[in-house]
Amino acid sequence: MNDTILSVENLHVRYGKVEALHGVSIAVPAGAIVTVIGPNGAGKTTLLSAIMGLLPSQGTIHFAGETITVPDVEYLVQRGMALVPEKRELFGEMSVEDNLILGAFQRYRKGDRSISETLDEVYQLFPRLKERRTQMAATLSGGERQMLAVGRALMGKPKLLMLDEPSLGLAPLIIREIFRTIARLREQGVSILLVEQNARAALQVADIGYVLETGEVTLAGPAERLANNPQVIETYLGMSKRQEKLAAVSA
């Protein structure tokens, strides 16, 4: 875990005159799960979009031993970066299997023909997708869509998988399944940068955590330490603790 797969230093992003990120620095060690938590509008999605090259930014980005001066989506995908966006961005009118195969487009372009093996691996990870392989992606349920979005990203054999709110809009049981999958992916050596509003679940699965508030990193450290930080408990965890107590009382 000495190697750093991604390091971002002093990243600024502006929308017109408004600056959304004021010099954010984060690092993802190879093989680790790093989570960025924070309230709505803190700039979490902006951060991922800027790293991926979807938004223009200023700052230094090192990825997989390379300095990225102008992030370019196509190039970064080719180098092993993958983003599962909040909106999933599936190909709704195409079959589940076509969606997955397209996830390996850059590998195919580089001449890699071992795509069907990766497809089997993804089907092993998400047996549900195999059952629905011929179905249109648009007909899937919320949880299945998330599985498909993650599976599609894994088809590119990424070194770094960035997940934007993977639990958004999903039922608790499915959220648990998604987080179990994330933990399993780490065992397979994929580094993960996870952005979440569900701070409790995120800090449980992650090794390192960052708290992002109004475009700045306000707290950082090992996930366990953050989970016990009184400030974090107050702002991000306290609410659900109280709810748990209420639930316990009423039960």
Added chain:
Amino acid sequence: MDWSIALILTQDGVVNAAIYALLALALVLVFAVTRIIFIPQGEYVSYGALTLAMLELGKTPATVWLLVAGGAAALALEAFAHFRGRSVPWREALFWYAALPLITLLLTYALEWQTAPQWARMLLTIALIAAMGPITYRIFYQPIAEAPVLVLLIVSVAVHLALVGLGLLLFGAEGYRTEPLWDERFSVGPLLIPGQAFWVIGASLALIALLAWFFSRTLYGKALRATAVNRNGARLMGISPNLAGRLTLLLSAAIGAISGVLVSPITTLYYDSGFLIGLKGFVAAIIGGLASYPIAALGALIVGLIEAFGSFWASAYKEVIVFTLIIPVLFWRSLTTHHVEEE
């Protein structure tokens, strides 16, 4: 009118419809992938027909120099982008903008085309015109790929006018007709069907089948469909909009050139004839809502038949009748589809 006339008109309509169907498919494809309403589609038809005519006459088609010049301009744009710090896919750029134009130039000059078989001349023509597609995209559309549909349309009109003007410069105002692939004529009842008609319909159907295979079975075809369905999603898979645009215009130019070499033995084509042919393909594409390939093909059949029968009853108005068709179609479409605001 009696049955024999109706049959002759139908034959005429179906042959034209095959060409309109090809062009309609190209227009739907270009719009779905790049959001460009591709007015210059017809110019590839006349460029294709006239290039073939030049080769037949033993002249050097000036389009080959246009291709080389366009390639050089595209390379210059890539070099400019490179110096501004953008990452440029040099390997592809050199292939499409330098190697391919130079190879066609070499082939055009190295071989004796006047005595070559007709199919060889057709292949060279198709290769030459198809190679213009990616260059057209790079020069005119790539810099404004994210612009609204209206801006892309205005640029399309400009490209169309420029290409028609260049066509006059390169080929002159004279019309040409090329040798048919099949000289035989077949009499079926009252019909006297020229062999070329079978070629037109057969080649169109084969090309449609080939396109269907390309889009449903190959990864590049799926990548184009993915771009049409969800541009952002496609980008995240590393399918760049520029790659998709180049590939789409390559297909559209190839389809235009194939249409051109297929119709040129049937009708005399001038430097500006492509526009009207392309526009009829556009009417067919509109019938398909610029979205549905099968309905667009069906629309082409309707356009072809209406044109044929219109030319019999009111030949002076045949174009007017075909283009007026767009109004009831738009009205019907506005009733049956719900409107989605463009973001």
